[in-house]
Amino acid sequence: MDEALLIRNVMVVSPGAPTVQRDVLMEGGRWHFPALPPAGVRTIDGTGKILLPGLYDVHAHLREPGREDSETMATGCEAAVAGGFTGLTAMPDTYPPVDHGGLVHSLREMAARRARIPVEVAGCITRGRLGQELAEIGEMQASGAVMITDDPDPVANPQVLRRALQYARGLGVLVATTCEVRELSGAGAMHDGAVSYRLGLPGLHPCAEEIGIARDIRLAQSCGSRLHVRGISTARSVEIIRRYKSEGVAVTAEVYPHQLLFTDAAVGDYATVFKVRPPLRPEADRQALLQAVREGVIDMLATDHTPHTWYEKTRDFGSAAFGMTGLATALPALHEGLIAPGHLSWEVLVERFAAAPRRLLGLAVPEIAEGAAVNAVLFDPQALVTFSAAALRSRSHNTPFLDRTVRGAVVWVALGREILLDRL
Numbered sequence: 001m002d003e004a005l006l007i008r009n010v011m012v013v014s015p016g017a018p019t020v021q022r023d024v025l026m027e028g029g030r031w032h033f034p035a036l037p038p039a040g041v042r043t044i045d046g047t048g049k050i051l052l053p054g055l056y057d058v059h060a061h062l063r064e065p066g067r068e069d070s071e072t073m074a075t076g077c078e079a080a081v082a083g084g085f086t087g088l089t090a091m092p093d094t095y096p097p098v099d100h101g102g103l104v105h106s107l108r109e110m111a112a113r114r115a116r117i118p119v120e121v122a123g124c125i126t127r128g129r130l131g132q133e134l135a136e137i138g139e140m141q142a143s144g145a146v147m148i149t150d151d152p153d154p155v156a157n158p159q160v161l162r163r164a165l166q167y168a169r170g171l172g173v174l175v176a177t178t179c180e181v182r183e184l185s186g187a188g189a190m191h192d193g194a195v196s197y198r199l200g201l202p203g204l205h206p207c208a209e210e211i212g213i214a215r216d217i218r219l220a221q222s223c224g225s226r227l228h229v230r231g232i233s234t235a236r237s238v239e240i241i242r243r244y245k246s247e248g249v250a251v252t253a254e255v256y257p258h259q260l261l262f263t264d265a266a267v268g269d270y271a272t273v274f275k276v277r278p279p280l281r282p283e284a285d286r287q288a289l290l291q292a293v294r295e296g297v298i299d300m301l302a303t304d305h306t307p308h309t310w311y312e313k314t315r316d317f318g319s320a321a322f323g324m325t326g327l328a329t330a331l332p333a334l335h336e337g338l339i340a341p342g343h344l345s346w347e348v349l350v351e352r353f354a355a356a357p358r359r360l361l362g363l364a365v366p367e368i369a370e371g372a373a374v375n376a377v378l379f380d381p382q383a384l385v386t387f388s389a390a391a392l393r394s395r396s397h398n399t400p401f402l403d404r405t406v407r408g409a410v411v412w413v414a415l416g417r418e419i420l421l422d423r424l
Ligand SMILES: [Zn+2]
Pocket: 059, 061, 091, 151, 152, 304, 306
């Protein structure tokens, strides 16, 4: 496992450093920049390839315990490795929900045994994710929970959220809310607009999200608390975040790759694979999200990897489950859809998908620098990858990329002394 490796003439994209083309040597779990390439070492031609830090996903649903038919800790993390992620945070909407310290502790132990990448555990904001009383927040923090969230549900009662924000502030716990006023969403199944009218589907009105975002950030401001918001899909949501940031509120925001890659037109002829929450929106919103990612108004990307069984997605649009998987596909899809055509730079991608998510949680940000610990992905923009069910590595295949071929592939992933993936 601890073989030295020389990558010649590779484009190195490291957070906060200028992008350069150079030779890099991996030896003893650390990077070295040799003045002269050493002899007798396994050598890869890195010409045309990108070396970047391992990505980090702050938002993955791994389904264990309770729904191992759709995903497990082990399969979710293998999907992550296949997609170039070297760390993730598991959401607490399991069965039972992660709402006390004992379950945080046992999940962290399970991850240490079964996952090849570090897994952080999120706890619930409310007991049983029921939105009524606060979960054992202090106990979960003491057991190592890195954030509290009731994702995929919002905290409906603003008084409960206010108490959670005040309590979390005292403890220094990160609160992440999924912003939506469910009374406004009703039975909505997709974006409320021309496509939903044509299909005769009930719409999810943007107001449900925008009022939820404004409400949650205003509450955090009034409590002097830090808040991380998710479930952002409209131009107006971006403007709300921008305004509160300009007022100095400690709010951070994430967006999902599929919101940057697809519009509501993708639903086409009732394609349930595109049924997600928040829903895919029209092109103007997609453009606003992309601009917000470039500017940093949206701080980071997160997959919201949401595995569902075939049975849960293969039914009529109204009753199919919300969500798509994303761990194995996010990086190649973002490359093909946005980076290759010049809409997003590698530097911004690395900042938003490797550096910012770790900073949010207080984790070390990996660098590719002389003496730095190895935590990196080699990406080949010319290679083709076909996302067969096996290539996805997840137990669930609810992704629009299933059996699709994308240009640009994760070809090698390493963490410390271990090569996690080697397709070279
Ligand atoms: Zn989620």
